[in-house]
Amino acid sequence: MSVWVVVEHRNGEVRDVTAELAAAARGLGLGPVTGFVLGGPGETEGPAAALPAGFDRVVRIEHETLRGGNAPAVVEALGCRAEAEGPRLILGAHSAAGMDWAPALAARLGAPLATDVTALGTDDGGLSATRTVYAGKLQARVRLAEAPTAVVTLRPGAFAPAEGREAGAAEAAAEDLPADLGRRFVEWVQEAAGEVDITQADVLVSVGRGIGDPEDLDVARELAEALGATLSCSRPVVDLGWLPKERQVGISGKTVKPKVYIALGISGAFQHVTAMKDSGLILAVNKDPKAPIFRVAHYGIVGDLFKVVPELTKAAREARG
Ligand SMILES: Cc1cc2nc3c(=O)[nH]c(=O)nc-3n(C[C@H](O)[C@H](O)[C@H](O)COP(=O)(O)OP(=O)(O)OC[C@H]3O[C@@H](n4cnc5c(N)ncnc54)[C@H](O)[C@@H]3O)c2cc1C
Structure with a gap:
């Protein structure tokens, strides 16, 4: 064997x-x-x-x-x-x-x-x-x-x-392989550099499909602004065209390790978690208490992000004076 x-x-x-x-x-x-x-x-x-x-x-x-x-x-x-x-x-x-x-x-x-x-x-x-x-x-x-x-x-x-x-x-x-197997490799194509580099951010506010509507991204943007954080997201948010690919965290996006990672309305699929689980501190907000994101989160808030996030933003603004 x-x-x-x-x-x-x-x-x-x-x-x-x-x-x-x-x-x-x-x-x-x-x-x-x-x-x-x-x-x-x-x-x-x-x-x-x-x-x-x-x-x-x-x-x-x-x-x-x-x-x-x-x-x-x-x-x-x-x-x-x-x-x-x-x-x-x-x-x-x-x-x-x-x-x-x-x-x-x-x-x-x-x-x-x-x-x-x-x-x-x-x-x-x-x-x-x-x-x-x-x-x-x-x-x-x-x-x-x-x-x-x-x-x-x-x-x-x-x-x-x-x-x-x-x-x-x-x-x-040595391996005697057929020259034509119906497909051949051409080249690796390096993605063009974007405007933001989420891999360099100390604090990431990351939004998932739970945000529901691109109009509502402002809720997360305001929290990011109050914390001096960068906005990132899960893949569906990119696939839906709500945020550009350069902000995607995950195995088909970027691997990140910020000091603080705040996951809003992200379920915690392994394709996402693998690329952010080594963050210094993970806070997750999700209305589903069984969401897998809570398994890697240091702090979790079970609740509607549209109620929780404005409170966090308010607290962050007050703390920063
Ligand atoms: C080959 C492959 C590569 C992939 N690569 C990636 C990748 O790089 N990155 C990535 O992220 N995914 C990737 N995926 C997709 C991955 O499997 C998941 O589908 C994706 O991560 C789910 O994104 P999500 O958590 O935003 O959405 P969902 O799984 O739909 O989760 C939405 C969450 O929001 C919560 N929610 C809804 N409304 C509210 C509310 N009002 N308040 C609070 N919580 C709420 C729900 O309870 C739910 O947990 C890949 C998949 C494949 C097959």
Whole structure:
């Protein structure tokens, strides 16, 4: 038995979640852990030399079609090997890349799949996983069907990372992949710099869909003004066109770590929380006492933001004189 880990890397850098994958893989005790570093020519050597601890073996596979982590090529490269070698588990991150290759790889192998997993274990020789459902309000425990190989993606930030670095020698493996897999990577496009940089703010007043109407953003703006804070938001607020993308907090927006983060009408989906949970002090206002945001908040106010926020603004103005 063995566990394979698909190393997450971009622009030559290993992403933090790789250390979490390595630790989770080791913790299962399902045999040696092999890290796979996949990419185009010249893309894998740097990341393979900068891996966290936890791998018994590291395999680098380079091919033009793997450039940029092109998912169809990842599926092809790992699929062929997995059919031949039969790892018990193939583990990746529940990231944009993992969401792309993992379901396709599971389909190709006819393997059971669990995505966005927050806890993973073995019982009676089988694999069981915990996933959140209904926007984080419920936890579902699932048992993966018996099969030679399972595919699982782990939620970034949900597992403790492996400590330390390990620049062991990586084997370079040749892979004969088809030149045309129907899709190829072209380039990473850097987002243009906007007017505000929410990552630099000491205090963020962040609004979610609970604000209900763009006209009502003024309620949050006034609080931000009274506190000398910057306005940020959740993704739906951007998708609805109420605030620009540069103000979005979350996995598809910015990761922030201000001294104070005030969440107004934000439910606390993991895609949002992952990117603000390390803030110094988190205050959440939400009318739903079961909103997941309260799990990470240091202070929580259960109530209607349209009643609570004007009171906070008043208190902030008085405190500042
Ligand atoms: C691939 C992917 C990437 C994503 N990336 C991001 C991301 O980067 N950032 C992000 O934020 N989301 C992201 N999401 C979306 C995420 O899953 C959630 O849908 C989103 O965070 C929910 O935003 P919200 O909390 O503002 O809205 P909702 O979940 O609709 O929550 C609104 C909250 O407001 C409360 N509320 C309503 N009215 C009031 C009131 N009057 N007073 C007080 N409280 C009130 C409700 O109780 C509720 O909890 C992503 C999703 C996917 C699939």
